[in-house]
Amino acid sequence: MDITFDNVSYIYQPNSPFEHRALENLSFQIPSGSFVAVIGHTGSGKSTLIQHLNGLLAPTHGSVTVGDVTLQAGSKPKNLKALRKKVGVVFQYPEHQLFEETIEKDISFGPLNFGVQKEEIKQRVQETIEAVGLSSDMLERSPFDLSGGQMRRVAIAGVLAMNPQVLVLDEPTAGLDPKGQREIMDMFYKLHHEKNLTTVHVTHSMEDALAYADYVIVMHNGHMYMQGKPLEVFKEKDALNKVGLDVPEIIELTDKMNKRFGLSLEYKKQSIEELAAEAAQKLKGASV
């Protein structure tokens, strides 16, 4: 589903001493099927932005369009339930939202609310628990007996079971071990392609943004600071550093090698081995 932000501003607690402008005149378009990374420093408005995607917040000014639902500033939003059915949000630390007695019940909770048939739910529960890398023998256990990482997976399964067309991820791997982080991100990436989802991924990890996204939005103080393809955005090291962001390590490395050895390597998503081979070849060529 296409997502369009048209001149969106959001103000927390307007007309009070606590007034806070979280988004200002934000405009962008996300075509259906893209994987977008939203990066920015803490407090740059990333979380506020994604809460507009399923109508948890309505813009103070401007309008947000997701698929065929439009949230217009000033008018009461309709079709919120239909919107939320299509847009699945995995919040930060989603394991905090678990509450049912069994894992199965918790995963079924979302689809049940959206009126999915019992048989269909059973099938989705099976599918999603396997998709997040847990065994379906666990379904009868209490989610509170699991480890933190497993709870996270159950919570994610609960969102996936809604069969959303748009997947919004708010730092879904925060606090997990490196292996778990990679597994979860690879799982999202696989689903993104298999189910032809539109994915919006808020992250602090430039590595993830580079590896998975095909478009990057950089937020700063509620404004759109930069946007573009990952390789283009991460070329602008100075601009990113200015707002407290780094470039991915591999790009930093390429940069440093170029400076140190006077090379002209260009990073275009090679693996580190390929990059090394390329560098070696150029160095040899130079010395001959």
Add this chain to the structure above:
Amino acid sequence: MNSSMVIGQYVPGDSPVHRMDPRAKITIIFFFVIVVFFANSVASYGSLALFALLSVGITKIPPRFIAKGLKPVWFLIIFTFILHLVVTKEGNVLFSVLGFDVYSGALIQGVAISLRFFLLILITSLLTLTTTPIAITDAIESILHPLKKVKFPVHELALMMSISLRFIPTLMQETEKISKAQASRGVDFRTGPIKERLKAIVPLLVPLFVSAFKRAEELAMAMEARGYQGGEGRTKLRELALRKVDYAVLVLFTFVIIAVFLTRA
């Protein structure tokens, strides 16, 4: 962040009212609350109202903001007013509405009671509007200090208060976060029949309790790890001290009290 206001959420500022010693503020409010019940004439109500409104004026907090904070209480004030109009039967009949006779005594009493209510809430919310929760607990600890002689756990009580006050915003944030997460999973907290809405609270309460208990445990552990063992021998970074402003306001307030008792009908 919650857009709906708590009654008397602390608003940072630099007015004389903000800077007053919290003990002086609590003392004044304590006696104000008592004296309000003795007021029974225009002049006695007037002097109390003047004192309260003057204090509000000095804080420089926008009156609109305070009024918004009092929103949940307006209903109660109006309800008491109407109740008095209907129930009290003193004085002459002024007019009648829907078969109810409204007496002059009822009108006077309704206004008086509503005003009393309003002043009570205004002055008490002024305390929390201009004083940080920590300052309030410090003041209470200091005021209750003499009770230590009779083995009353003053410090522990103050600690409990400051911990619970400290965690109110945290819990509210948590509530908001979880309710948003559940709303994203299709829970509807706002519409639908009452029974459904009550059911919708379960997915909110369970995670909230789980995280509150977890937080309590973590806090206890962190305190123990840092060697906390109660109030014995603890000193304060900011000692409370009464200053000129505090004495001046206390004297002024004494005059207000005297005025109230002199002008009583």
